[in-house]
Amino acid sequence: MSELLLSIVRIGFLVALWWFVISVVGVLRRDLQAPRDAKPLTPARTPKPRPTLRARKSANKLVITEGTLVGIVIPLGTTPITIGRAADSTIVLDDDFVSTNHARLTPQGKTWVIEDLGSTNGTWIGRSRVTKPTVLSPRSTLRIGRTSMELSS
Protein backbone atom coordinates (compact mmCIF):
# COMPACT_ATOMS: atom_id res chain seq x y z
CA MET A 1 0.00 0.00 0.00
CA SER A 2 1.24 3.47 -0.82
CA GLU A 3 2.11 5.89 1.92
CA LEU A 4 -0.79 8.21 1.08
CA LEU A 5 -3.40 5.47 1.01
CA LEU A 6 -2.02 4.20 4.30
CA SER A 7 -2.50 7.48 6.11
CA ILE A 8 -5.95 7.98 4.59
CA VAL A 9 -7.03 4.56 5.84
CA ARG A 10 -5.42 5.13 9.21
CA ILE A 11 -7.20 8.44 9.74
CA GLY A 12 -10.36 6.92 8.24
CA PHE A 13 -10.50 4.34 10.98
CA LEU A 14 -10.14 6.97 13.69
CA VAL A 15 -12.92 8.97 12.02
CA ALA A 16 -15.14 5.88 12.07
CA LEU A 17 -14.37 5.32 15.75
CA TRP A 18 -15.21 8.91 16.62
CA TRP A 19 -18.29 8.83 14.42
CA PHE A 20 -19.54 6.02 16.66
CA VAL A 21 -18.76 7.96 19.84
CA ILE A 22 -20.50 11.05 18.49
CA SER A 23 -23.61 9.15 17.41
CA VAL A 24 -23.78 7.55 20.86
CA VAL A 25 -23.61 11.03 22.38
CA GLY A 26 -26.36 12.05 19.94
CA VAL A 27 -28.65 9.26 21.15
CA LEU A 28 -27.71 10.20 24.69
CA ARG A 29 -28.61 13.84 24.18
CA ARG A 30 -31.97 13.08 22.63
CA ASP A 31 -32.57 10.93 25.67
CA LEU A 32 -31.99 13.84 28.03
CA GLN A 33 -34.49 16.05 26.26
CA ALA A 34 -38.20 15.55 26.62
CA PRO A 35 -39.32 12.80 24.26
CA ARG A 36 -40.14 14.48 20.99
CA ASP A 37 -42.51 11.84 19.77
CA ALA A 38 -44.47 11.76 22.99
CA LYS A 39 -47.76 13.29 22.03
CA PRO A 40 -50.64 13.32 24.47
CA LEU A 41 -53.53 11.32 23.05
CA THR A 42 -55.95 13.84 24.52
CA PRO A 43 -55.65 17.08 22.57
CA ALA A 44 -53.77 19.62 24.61
CA ARG A 45 -55.80 22.61 25.63
CA THR A 46 -54.02 25.79 24.75
CA PRO A 47 -52.85 27.61 27.84
CA LYS A 48 -55.02 30.52 28.83
CA PRO A 49 -53.76 33.96 27.84
CA ARG A 50 -51.86 35.67 30.58
CA PRO A 51 -54.10 37.33 33.14
CA THR A 52 -54.60 41.03 32.61
CA LEU A 53 -54.30 43.63 35.33
CA ARG A 54 -58.00 43.29 35.94
CA ALA A 55 -57.42 39.87 37.39
CA ARG A 56 -56.40 41.01 40.80
CA LYS A 57 -58.26 38.40 42.74
CA SER A 58 -56.39 35.38 43.96
CA ALA A 59 -55.33 32.78 41.45
CA ASN A 60 -57.49 29.70 41.53
CA LYS A 61 -55.74 27.40 39.14
CA LEU A 62 -52.30 26.26 38.08
CA VAL A 63 -51.77 25.84 34.34
CA ILE A 64 -49.00 23.61 33.03
CA THR A 65 -47.45 25.37 30.07
CA GLU A 66 -44.59 23.09 29.18
CA GLY A 67 -43.57 19.48 29.66
CA THR A 68 -45.29 16.17 29.28
CA LEU A 69 -48.39 17.36 31.15
CA VAL A 70 -48.80 20.47 29.02
CA GLY A 71 -52.33 21.85 28.95
CA ILE A 72 -53.38 20.33 32.26
CA VAL A 73 -55.09 22.73 34.64
CA ILE A 74 -55.00 22.02 38.35
CA PRO A 75 -57.72 23.76 40.35
CA LEU A 76 -56.34 25.37 43.50
CA GLY A 77 -58.39 25.31 46.66
CA THR A 78 -57.39 26.17 50.18
CA THR A 79 -55.10 23.21 50.84
CA PRO A 80 -51.40 23.05 49.98
CA ILE A 81 -50.41 21.01 46.97
CA THR A 82 -47.23 19.00 46.61
CA ILE A 83 -45.22 18.39 43.46
CA GLY A 84 -42.82 15.49 43.04
CA ARG A 85 -42.10 12.06 41.69
CA ALA A 86 -43.71 10.30 44.68
CA ALA A 87 -47.02 8.67 43.89
CA ASP A 88 -48.75 10.53 46.73
CA SER A 89 -47.88 13.99 45.43
CA THR A 90 -50.73 16.17 44.21
CA ILE A 91 -48.95 16.62 40.90
CA VAL A 92 -46.93 13.56 39.99
CA LEU A 93 -44.15 14.43 37.56
CA ASP A 94 -42.57 11.33 36.05
CA ASP A 95 -39.29 13.01 35.26
CA ASP A 96 -35.74 12.02 36.24
CA PHE A 97 -34.92 15.62 37.03
CA VAL A 98 -37.66 15.83 39.66
CA SER A 99 -37.05 14.69 43.22
CA THR A 100 -39.44 12.40 45.07
CA ASN A 101 -40.80 15.26 47.19
CA HIS A 102 -39.80 18.25 45.17
CA ALA A 103 -41.79 21.34 46.08
CA ARG A 104 -44.89 22.53 47.91
CA LEU A 105 -47.33 25.28 46.99
CA THR A 106 -49.15 26.69 50.01
CA PRO A 107 -51.98 29.26 50.04
CA GLN A 108 -51.34 32.33 52.18
CA GLY A 109 -54.17 34.83 52.12
CA LYS A 110 -54.67 35.68 48.47
CA THR A 111 -51.24 34.57 47.42
CA TRP A 112 -49.56 31.23 46.87
CA VAL A 113 -46.18 30.48 48.35
CA ILE A 114 -43.77 28.09 46.66
CA GLU A 115 -41.28 26.23 48.78
CA ASP A 116 -38.54 23.84 47.65
CA LEU A 117 -38.43 20.65 49.71
CA GLY A 118 -34.71 20.04 49.31
CA SER A 119 -34.86 18.91 45.70
CA THR A 120 -31.72 17.94 43.80
CA ASN A 121 -32.25 20.00 40.67
CA GLY A 122 -34.09 22.89 42.23
CA THR A 123 -37.32 24.78 41.77
CA TRP A 124 -37.05 27.82 39.58
CA ILE A 125 -39.06 30.99 39.13
CA GLY A 126 -37.97 32.36 35.80
CA ARG A 127 -34.21 32.13 36.04
CA SER A 128 -33.79 32.32 39.79
CA ARG A 129 -33.67 29.31 42.02
CA VAL A 130 -36.10 29.17 44.92
CA THR A 131 -34.04 29.02 48.10
CA LYS A 132 -36.63 30.11 50.63
CA PRO A 133 -40.44 30.16 50.59
CA THR A 134 -41.34 32.68 47.91
CA VAL A 135 -44.62 34.25 46.85
CA LEU A 136 -45.44 33.10 43.35
CA SER A 137 -46.81 36.02 41.36
CA PRO A 138 -49.41 35.22 38.70
CA ARG A 139 -47.23 36.23 35.81
CA SER A 140 -44.08 34.32 36.61
CA THR A 141 -43.21 30.88 35.32
CA LEU A 142 -42.50 28.14 37.81
CA ARG A 143 -40.13 25.48 36.51
CA ILE A 144 -39.59 22.04 37.98
CA GLY A 145 -37.52 19.58 35.96
CA ARG A 146 -38.82 19.69 32.41
CA THR A 147 -42.19 21.09 33.43
CA SER A 148 -43.21 24.75 33.49
CA MET A 149 -46.39 26.08 35.07
CA GLU A 150 -48.12 29.35 35.87
CA LEU A 151 -50.79 30.58 38.22
CA SER A 152 -53.96 31.73 36.58
CA SER A 153 -57.36 32.87 37.69
Next chain:
Amino acid sequence: MSENLRRYRVSTRRSAELVLLIGAWLIGVFAWILVDGATGAGALAGWTTLVSSGLLLLFAHTVVRTQAPYADPILLPVAALLNMLGLAMIHRLDVAGEQRALANGSPKPTPDVYAQITWMALGLIFFMITLTIIRDHRRLQRRTFIFGAAGIVLLFLPIIPGLGSEVNGARLWIKIGTLTFQPGELAKIALTIFFAGYLVSRRHTLALIKNRVGGLQIPRAKDAGPLILIWILALLVLVGERDLGTSLLIFGLFIVLLYVATGRRAWVAIATGLLVVGGVLAYTAFGHVRVRFSVWLDPFEDASGRGYQIVQSLYGLANGGVFGTGWGLGYPQLVPFAKTDFITSALGEELGLTGLIAIFILYAIIVERGARSAVATRDPFGNLLAIGLSTVIGLQAFIVIGGVTRLIPLTGLTTPFLSYGGSSLISNYILIAILIRISNAARAPEIDEEQSVQK
Protein backbone atom coordinates in the same frame (compact mmCIF):
# COMPACT_ATOMS: atom_id res chain seq x y z
CA MET B 1 -53.24 13.19 37.08
CA SER B 2 -51.14 10.20 36.31
CA GLU B 3 -53.77 8.99 33.84
CA ASN B 4 -52.89 11.85 31.55
CA LEU B 5 -49.25 11.49 32.19
CA ARG B 6 -49.12 7.91 31.18
CA ARG B 7 -51.06 8.09 27.98
CA TYR B 8 -48.10 8.48 25.71
CA ARG B 9 -46.63 6.61 22.90
CA VAL B 10 -43.47 5.40 24.55
CA SER B 11 -40.31 5.50 22.56
CA THR B 12 -38.28 2.36 23.19
CA ARG B 13 -35.29 3.37 21.06
CA ARG B 14 -34.59 -0.19 20.02
CA SER B 15 -33.88 0.88 16.43
CA ALA B 16 -31.18 3.25 17.65
CA GLU B 17 -29.65 0.28 19.45
CA LEU B 18 -29.72 -1.82 16.28
CA VAL B 19 -28.10 0.91 14.17
CA LEU B 20 -25.35 1.49 16.75
CA LEU B 21 -24.79 -2.25 17.06
CA ILE B 22 -24.34 -2.61 13.31
CA GLY B 23 -22.00 0.40 13.41
CA ALA B 24 -19.95 -1.24 16.17
CA TRP B 25 -19.70 -4.46 14.19
CA LEU B 26 -18.69 -2.63 11.00
CA ILE B 27 -15.91 -0.80 12.85
CA GLY B 28 -14.66 -4.18 14.10
CA VAL B 29 -14.70 -5.55 10.53
CA PHE B 30 -12.93 -2.41 9.29
CA ALA B 31 -10.18 -2.90 11.90
CA TRP B 32 -9.83 -6.55 10.91
CA ILE B 33 -9.48 -5.69 7.20
CA LEU B 34 -6.82 -3.10 8.05
CA VAL B 35 -4.88 -5.64 10.11
CA ASP B 36 -4.93 -8.16 7.27
CA GLY B 37 -4.07 -5.52 4.71
CA ALA B 38 -1.12 -4.15 6.66
CA THR B 39 0.39 -7.43 7.78
CA GLY B 40 -0.26 -9.31 4.56
CA ALA B 41 -2.11 -12.06 6.35
CA GLY B 42 -4.48 -14.14 4.21
CA ALA B 43 -7.24 -11.98 2.82
CA LEU B 44 -9.90 -12.12 5.51
CA ALA B 45 -9.09 -15.65 6.55
CA GLY B 46 -11.05 -14.92 9.68
CA TRP B 47 -14.31 -14.07 7.96
CA THR B 48 -16.13 -16.89 9.77
CA THR B 49 -15.12 -15.25 13.05
CA LEU B 50 -16.43 -11.89 11.91
CA VAL B 51 -19.71 -13.23 10.58
CA SER B 52 -20.35 -15.29 13.70
CA SER B 53 -19.63 -12.32 15.97
CA GLY B 54 -22.10 -10.24 13.93
CA LEU B 55 -24.78 -12.91 14.12
CA LEU B 56 -24.25 -13.29 17.87
CA LEU B 57 -24.66 -9.56 18.43
CA LEU B 58 -27.79 -9.52 16.27
CA PHE B 59 -29.20 -12.40 18.29
CA ALA B 60 -28.42 -10.60 21.56
CA HIS B 61 -30.22 -7.55 20.20
CA THR B 62 -33.40 -9.52 19.42
CA VAL B 63 -33.33 -10.93 22.94
CA VAL B 64 -33.12 -7.40 24.37
CA ARG B 65 -35.98 -6.38 22.05
CA THR B 66 -38.26 -9.08 23.40
CA GLN B 67 -37.08 -9.38 27.00
CA ALA B 68 -36.30 -5.78 27.93
CA PRO B 69 -37.99 -3.54 25.33
CA TYR B 70 -37.45 -0.30 27.23
CA ALA B 71 -33.82 -0.94 28.06
CA ASP B 72 -31.09 1.59 27.57
CA PRO B 73 -30.12 1.55 23.87
CA ILE B 74 -26.46 2.40 24.37
CA LEU B 75 -25.04 -0.16 26.81
CA LEU B 76 -25.00 -3.15 24.47
CA PRO B 77 -23.51 -1.41 21.38
CA VAL B 78 -20.75 0.22 23.44
CA ALA B 79 -19.82 -3.10 25.05
CA ALA B 80 -19.95 -4.72 21.60
CA LEU B 81 -17.60 -2.13 20.09
CA LEU B 82 -15.05 -2.62 22.87
CA ASN B 83 -15.34 -6.37 22.38
CA MET B 84 -14.87 -6.05 18.58
CA LEU B 85 -11.82 -3.79 19.01
CA GLY B 86 -10.39 -6.34 21.44
CA LEU B 87 -10.98 -9.16 18.92
CA ALA B 88 -9.23 -7.20 16.15
CA MET B 89 -6.24 -6.46 18.39
CA ILE B 90 -5.96 -10.07 19.55
CA HIS B 91 -6.06 -11.14 15.89
CA ARG B 92 -3.36 -8.60 15.11
CA LEU B 93 -1.13 -9.95 17.91
CA ASP B 94 -1.80 -13.51 16.69
CA VAL B 95 -0.50 -12.51 13.26
CA ALA B 96 2.60 -10.97 14.87
CA GLY B 97 3.16 -14.18 16.83
CA GLU B 98 2.86 -16.27 13.65
CA GLN B 99 5.32 -14.07 11.80
CA ARG B 100 7.84 -14.32 14.62
CA ALA B 101 7.45 -18.09 14.71
CA LEU B 102 8.01 -18.17 10.94
CA ALA B 103 11.16 -16.10 11.26
CA ASN B 104 12.54 -18.29 14.05
CA GLY B 105 11.51 -21.46 12.31
CA SER B 106 9.55 -22.54 15.36
CA PRO B 107 6.10 -24.14 15.06
CA LYS B 108 3.15 -21.86 14.45
CA PRO B 109 1.43 -20.87 17.70
CA THR B 110 -2.31 -21.51 17.91
CA PRO B 111 -4.17 -18.24 17.39
CA ASP B 112 -5.98 -16.93 20.46
CA VAL B 113 -8.65 -15.07 18.57
CA TYR B 114 -10.73 -18.22 17.98
CA ALA B 115 -10.75 -18.92 21.70
CA GLN B 116 -11.74 -15.32 22.33
CA ILE B 117 -14.68 -15.52 19.89
CA THR B 118 -15.81 -18.66 21.70
CA TRP B 119 -15.66 -16.71 24.94
CA MET B 120 -17.58 -13.88 23.29
CA ALA B 121 -20.26 -16.38 22.22
CA LEU B 122 -20.44 -17.80 25.74
CA GLY B 123 -20.53 -14.28 27.16
CA LEU B 124 -23.44 -13.30 24.93
CA ILE B 125 -25.25 -16.55 25.74
CA PHE B 126 -24.87 -15.79 29.45
CA PHE B 127 -26.01 -12.24 28.68
CA MET B 128 -29.21 -13.57 27.13
CA ILE B 129 -29.76 -16.13 29.89
CA THR B 130 -29.31 -13.47 32.58
CA LEU B 131 -31.73 -11.16 30.82
CA THR B 132 -34.31 -13.94 30.46
CA ILE B 133 -34.01 -15.40 33.96
CA ILE B 134 -33.88 -12.16 35.94
CA ARG B 135 -37.24 -10.65 35.08
CA ASP B 136 -37.02 -8.16 37.89
CA HIS B 137 -33.77 -7.08 39.47
CA ARG B 138 -35.46 -6.69 42.85
CA ARG B 139 -35.57 -10.47 43.10
CA LEU B 140 -31.80 -10.35 43.58
CA GLN B 141 -32.32 -8.34 46.75
CA ARG B 142 -34.09 -11.23 48.44
CA ARG B 143 -30.96 -13.33 48.01
CA THR B 144 -28.56 -10.71 49.34
CA PHE B 145 -26.76 -13.01 51.75
CA ILE B 146 -26.62 -15.95 49.35
CA PHE B 147 -24.80 -13.66 46.90
CA GLY B 148 -22.58 -12.41 49.71
CA ALA B 149 -21.56 -15.94 50.65
CA ALA B 150 -21.13 -16.93 47.00
CA GLY B 151 -18.98 -13.88 46.37
CA ILE B 152 -16.65 -14.64 49.26
CA VAL B 153 -16.40 -18.33 48.34
CA LEU B 154 -15.61 -17.44 44.70
CA LEU B 155 -13.07 -14.91 45.84
CA PHE B 156 -11.15 -17.40 47.94
CA LEU B 157 -11.59 -20.47 45.76
CA PRO B 158 -8.13 -20.13 44.20
CA ILE B 159 -6.47 -20.38 47.62
CA ILE B 160 -7.67 -23.96 48.10
CA PRO B 161 -4.65 -26.19 47.43
CA GLY B 162 -5.10 -28.48 44.45
CA LEU B 163 -7.88 -26.37 42.97
CA GLY B 164 -6.18 -23.02 42.69
CA SER B 165 -3.31 -22.47 40.34
CA GLU B 166 -0.69 -19.80 40.35
CA VAL B 167 0.14 -17.90 37.17
CA ASN B 168 2.81 -15.22 37.10
CA GLY B 169 2.88 -14.88 40.86
CA ALA B 170 -0.82 -14.27 41.40
CA ARG B 171 -3.10 -17.02 42.62
CA LEU B 172 -6.25 -16.08 40.74
CA TRP B 173 -7.16 -19.10 38.71
CA ILE B 174 -8.84 -22.36 39.47
CA LYS B 175 -8.07 -25.36 37.34
CA ILE B 176 -10.49 -28.17 36.68
CA GLY B 177 -8.97 -30.58 34.20
CA THR B 178 -7.75 -28.42 31.35
CA LEU B 179 -10.25 -25.67 32.02
CA THR B 180 -9.01 -22.64 33.91
CA PHE B 181 -11.28 -20.02 35.32
CA GLN B 182 -10.82 -16.79 37.21
CA PRO B 183 -13.60 -16.84 39.83
CA GLY B 184 -12.72 -13.37 41.09
CA GLU B 185 -14.38 -11.91 38.01
CA LEU B 186 -17.73 -13.45 38.93
CA ALA B 187 -17.17 -12.61 42.58
CA LYS B 188 -17.21 -8.92 41.81
CA ILE B 189 -20.81 -9.15 40.52
CA ALA B 190 -21.97 -11.27 43.46
CA LEU B 191 -20.32 -8.87 45.90
CA THR B 192 -21.90 -5.85 44.22
CA ILE B 193 -25.34 -7.42 44.68
CA PHE B 194 -24.45 -8.21 48.30
CA PHE B 195 -23.15 -4.70 49.06
CA ALA B 196 -26.21 -3.09 47.45
CA GLY B 197 -28.68 -5.35 49.27
CA TYR B 198 -26.94 -4.95 52.59
CA LEU B 199 -26.46 -1.19 52.40
CA VAL B 200 -30.10 -0.64 51.36
CA SER B 201 -31.32 -2.12 54.64
CA ARG B 202 -28.66 -0.46 56.76
CA ARG B 203 -28.28 2.91 55.10
CA HIS B 204 -30.35 4.86 57.64
CA THR B 205 -28.39 3.48 60.58
CA LEU B 206 -25.09 4.09 58.82
CA ALA B 207 -26.08 7.68 58.13
CA LEU B 208 -26.62 8.51 61.81
CA ILE B 209 -24.33 11.24 63.02
CA LYS B 210 -22.42 11.22 66.27
CA ASN B 211 -20.94 14.68 66.17
CA ARG B 212 -19.40 17.22 63.89
CA VAL B 213 -15.72 17.97 63.50
CA GLY B 214 -15.13 20.98 61.35
CA GLY B 215 -17.35 20.57 58.31
CA LEU B 216 -17.37 16.80 58.62
CA GLN B 217 -20.25 14.92 60.16
CA ILE B 218 -18.80 11.99 62.02
CA PRO B 219 -20.88 8.80 62.10
CA ARG B 220 -21.10 6.57 65.16
CA ALA B 221 -18.05 4.43 65.79
CA LYS B 222 -20.11 1.27 66.32
CA ASP B 223 -21.40 1.48 62.76
CA ALA B 224 -17.91 1.13 61.34
CA GLY B 225 -18.07 -2.67 61.62
CA PRO B 226 -18.99 -3.47 58.00
CA LEU B 227 -16.36 -1.10 56.65
CA ILE B 228 -13.65 -2.74 58.78
CA LEU B 229 -14.82 -6.20 57.68
CA ILE B 230 -14.63 -5.34 54.00
CA TRP B 231 -11.22 -3.81 54.59
CA ILE B 232 -10.01 -7.04 56.19
CA LEU B 233 -11.55 -8.98 53.29
CA ALA B 234 -9.64 -6.86 50.78
CA LEU B 235 -6.41 -7.34 52.73
CA LEU B 236 -6.99 -11.11 52.82
CA VAL B 237 -7.31 -11.14 49.03
CA LEU B 238 -4.04 -9.28 48.86
CA VAL B 239 -2.30 -11.69 51.24
CA GLY B 240 -3.82 -14.92 49.97
CA GLU B 241 -3.80 -14.32 46.24
CA ARG B 242 -1.24 -11.54 45.85
CA ASP B 243 -3.79 -9.71 43.81
CA LEU B 244 -3.54 -5.98 44.27
CA GLY B 245 -6.11 -5.17 41.57
CA THR B 246 -9.07 -7.18 42.88
CA SER B 247 -8.35 -6.07 46.40
CA LEU B 248 -8.42 -2.41 45.35
CA LEU B 249 -11.53 -2.96 43.21
CA ILE B 250 -13.55 -4.49 46.04
CA PHE B 251 -12.62 -1.87 48.59
CA GLY B 252 -13.15 1.00 46.13
CA LEU B 253 -16.55 -0.38 45.18
CA PHE B 254 -17.59 -0.58 48.82
CA ILE B 255 -16.50 3.02 49.48
CA VAL B 256 -18.53 4.28 46.50
CA LEU B 257 -21.64 2.36 47.54
CA LEU B 258 -21.30 3.41 51.17
CA TYR B 259 -21.14 7.03 50.08
CA VAL B 260 -24.07 6.73 47.68
CA ALA B 261 -26.19 4.92 50.30
CA THR B 262 -25.52 7.27 53.21
CA GLY B 263 -24.41 10.52 51.60
CA ARG B 264 -21.85 10.98 54.37
CA ARG B 265 -18.45 12.27 53.29
CA ALA B 266 -16.99 11.18 56.62
CA TRP B 267 -17.24 7.53 55.53
CA VAL B 268 -15.19 8.33 52.45
CA ALA B 269 -12.58 10.08 54.60
CA ILE B 270 -12.41 7.15 57.05
CA ALA B 271 -12.24 4.61 54.20
CA THR B 272 -9.50 6.54 52.42
CA GLY B 273 -7.58 6.51 55.70
CA LEU B 274 -8.01 2.73 55.91
CA LEU B 275 -6.85 2.43 52.28
CA VAL B 276 -3.68 4.32 53.10
CA VAL B 277 -3.07 2.18 56.19
CA GLY B 278 -3.65 -0.98 54.12
CA GLY B 279 -1.31 0.29 51.43
CA VAL B 280 1.46 1.02 53.94
CA LEU B 281 0.96 -2.39 55.58
CA ALA B 282 1.15 -4.13 52.21
CA TYR B 283 4.20 -2.12 51.25
CA THR B 284 6.14 -3.05 54.37
CA ALA B 285 5.01 -6.68 54.44
CA PHE B 286 5.19 -7.82 50.82
CA GLY B 287 8.13 -7.72 48.47
CA HIS B 288 5.97 -7.81 45.36
CA VAL B 289 4.09 -4.69 46.38
CA ARG B 290 7.40 -2.90 46.97
CA VAL B 291 8.58 -4.00 43.52
CA ARG B 292 5.40 -2.71 41.87
CA PHE B 293 5.81 0.55 43.70
CA SER B 294 9.44 1.15 42.81
CA VAL B 295 8.79 0.20 39.17
CA TRP B 296 6.00 2.73 39.13
CA LEU B 297 8.22 5.50 40.51
CA ASP B 298 11.15 4.81 38.24
CA PRO B 299 10.63 2.12 35.58
CA PHE B 300 13.86 3.05 33.78
CA GLU B 301 15.96 2.14 36.80
CA ASP B 302 15.77 -1.49 35.68
CA ALA B 303 14.45 -1.08 32.16
CA SER B 304 15.50 -4.50 30.91
CA GLY B 305 14.46 -6.34 34.05
CA ARG B 306 11.56 -5.53 36.35
CA GLY B 307 10.62 -2.38 34.52
CA TYR B 308 10.75 -4.06 31.08
CA GLN B 309 7.01 -4.45 30.60
CA ILE B 310 6.03 -0.95 31.60
CA VAL B 311 8.95 0.60 29.71
CA GLN B 312 7.98 -1.28 26.54
CA SER B 313 4.41 -0.13 27.03
CA LEU B 314 5.52 3.49 27.36
CA TYR B 315 7.71 3.20 24.25
CA GLY B 316 4.73 1.75 22.41
CA LEU B 317 2.48 4.62 23.43
CA ALA B 318 5.17 7.11 22.43
CA ASN B 319 5.59 5.36 19.08
CA GLY B 320 1.84 5.68 18.52
CA GLY B 321 1.78 9.41 19.18
CA VAL B 322 -1.41 11.34 18.51
CA PHE B 323 -2.79 9.42 15.54
CA GLY B 324 -1.14 6.03 16.01
CA THR B 325 0.86 3.90 13.62
CA GLY B 326 -2.26 2.37 12.11
CA TRP B 327 -3.58 -1.18 12.51
CA GLY B 328 -0.87 -3.77 12.02
CA LEU B 329 1.94 -1.25 11.61
CA GLY B 330 3.25 -0.85 15.17
CA TYR B 331 5.18 -3.25 17.36
CA PRO B 332 2.69 -3.98 20.17
CA GLN B 333 3.91 -7.59 20.34
CA LEU B 334 7.07 -6.37 22.07
CA VAL B 335 5.14 -5.70 25.28
CA PRO B 336 4.77 -8.86 27.37
CA PHE B 337 1.12 -9.80 27.98
CA ALA B 338 -0.09 -7.48 25.23
CA LYS B 339 -3.26 -9.53 24.76
CA THR B 340 -4.40 -9.36 28.38
CA ASP B 341 -3.23 -6.69 30.81
CA PHE B 342 -1.45 -4.53 28.28
CA ILE B 343 -4.00 -4.47 25.46
CA THR B 344 -4.51 -0.76 26.13
CA SER B 345 -0.91 -0.03 25.27
CA ALA B 346 -1.24 -2.12 22.09
CA LEU B 347 -4.32 -0.13 21.09
CA GLY B 348 -2.61 3.09 22.12
CA GLU B 349 0.31 2.33 19.84
CA GLU B 350 -1.74 1.53 16.76
CA LEU B 351 -4.66 3.94 17.23
CA GLY B 352 -2.77 6.72 18.98
CA LEU B 353 -4.04 9.11 21.60
CA THR B 354 -7.06 9.87 19.41
CA GLY B 355 -8.16 6.25 19.42
CA LEU B 356 -7.36 5.73 23.08
CA ILE B 357 -9.44 8.73 24.09
CA ALA B 358 -12.37 7.32 22.12
CA ILE B 359 -11.98 4.08 24.09
CA PHE B 360 -11.89 5.97 27.40
CA ILE B 361 -15.04 7.82 26.38
CA LEU B 362 -16.73 4.47 25.67
CA TYR B 363 -16.02 3.39 29.26
CA ALA B 364 -17.22 6.75 30.54
CA ILE B 365 -20.43 6.28 28.55
CA ILE B 366 -21.06 2.87 30.16
CA VAL B 367 -20.59 4.44 33.60
CA GLU B 368 -22.83 7.38 32.69
CA ARG B 369 -25.62 5.11 31.41
CA GLY B 370 -25.40 3.00 34.57
CA ALA B 371 -25.55 6.06 36.81
CA ARG B 372 -28.43 7.41 34.75
CA SER B 373 -30.41 4.19 35.17
CA ALA B 374 -29.66 4.44 38.87
CA VAL B 375 -31.09 7.96 39.06
CA ALA B 376 -34.19 7.00 37.10
CA THR B 377 -34.96 3.73 38.85
CA ARG B 378 -37.69 3.86 41.45
CA ASP B 379 -36.36 1.44 44.04
CA PRO B 380 -33.35 2.12 46.28
CA PHE B 381 -31.87 -1.35 45.74
CA GLY B 382 -31.83 -0.96 41.96
CA ASN B 383 -30.31 2.46 42.43
CA LEU B 384 -27.38 1.13 44.46
CA LEU B 385 -26.95 -1.93 42.27
CA ALA B 386 -26.77 0.12 39.06
CA ILE B 387 -24.27 2.52 40.61
CA GLY B 388 -22.25 -0.41 41.93
CA LEU B 389 -22.11 -2.28 38.62
CA SER B 390 -21.11 0.76 36.62
CA THR B 391 -18.52 1.58 39.28
CA VAL B 392 -17.05 -1.89 38.82
CA ILE B 393 -16.56 -1.30 35.07
CA GLY B 394 -15.26 2.23 35.53
CA LEU B 395 -12.96 1.44 38.45
CA GLN B 396 -11.57 -1.68 36.80
CA ALA B 397 -10.84 0.22 33.58
CA PHE B 398 -9.21 2.97 35.61
CA ILE B 399 -7.06 0.64 37.71
CA VAL B 400 -5.71 -1.32 34.76
CA ILE B 401 -5.36 1.54 32.24
CA GLY B 402 -3.89 3.76 34.95
CA GLY B 403 -1.36 1.01 35.63
CA VAL B 404 -0.44 0.51 31.98
CA THR B 405 0.05 4.24 31.40
CA ARG B 406 1.97 4.59 34.69
CA LEU B 407 -0.53 6.91 36.33
CA ILE B 408 -0.82 4.56 39.31
CA PRO B 409 1.23 1.49 40.28
CA LEU B 410 0.55 -1.46 38.00
CA THR B 411 -1.93 -4.02 39.33
CA GLY B 412 -3.07 -7.00 37.37
CA LEU B 413 -6.65 -6.74 36.20
CA THR B 414 -8.30 -7.38 32.85
CA THR B 415 -9.45 -4.45 30.75
CA PRO B 416 -13.24 -4.91 30.58
CA PHE B 417 -14.36 -6.31 27.16
CA LEU B 418 -11.00 -5.64 25.47
CA SER B 419 -8.65 -8.13 27.11
CA TYR B 420 -8.22 -11.72 26.09
CA GLY B 421 -9.85 -13.94 28.68
CA GLY B 422 -13.04 -15.88 29.11
CA SER B 423 -13.90 -15.32 32.75
CA SER B 424 -13.64 -11.59 32.35
CA LEU B 425 -15.68 -11.41 29.14
CA ILE B 426 -18.45 -13.65 30.46
CA SER B 427 -18.67 -11.79 33.78
CA ASN B 428 -18.77 -8.40 32.09
CA TYR B 429 -21.56 -9.48 29.73
CA ILE B 430 -23.55 -10.72 32.74
CA LEU B 431 -22.91 -7.38 34.41
CA ILE B 432 -24.20 -5.49 31.35
CA ALA B 433 -27.27 -7.75 31.28
CA ILE B 434 -28.14 -6.79 34.87
CA LEU B 435 -27.60 -3.10 34.07
CA ILE B 436 -29.87 -3.44 31.02
CA ARG B 437 -32.50 -5.11 33.21
CA ILE B 438 -32.39 -2.22 35.69
CA SER B 439 -32.49 0.39 32.92
CA ASN B 440 -35.51 -1.40 31.47
CA ALA B 441 -37.31 -1.09 34.80
CA ALA B 442 -36.26 2.54 35.08
CA ARG B 443 -37.43 3.54 31.62
CA ALA B 444 -40.58 1.47 31.29
CA PRO B 445 -43.82 3.34 31.78
CA GLU B 446 -45.66 2.23 34.91
CA ILE B 447 -48.77 0.79 33.36
CA ASP B 448 -50.50 -2.36 32.41
CA GLU B 449 -49.29 -2.78 28.92
CA GLU B 450 -52.29 -3.55 26.75
CA GLN B 451 -54.02 -0.40 27.88
CA SER B 452 -51.88 2.32 26.46
CA VAL B 453 -48.48 1.36 25.21
CA GLN B 454 -48.21 1.29 21.51
CA LYS B 455 -45.13 -0.48 20.41
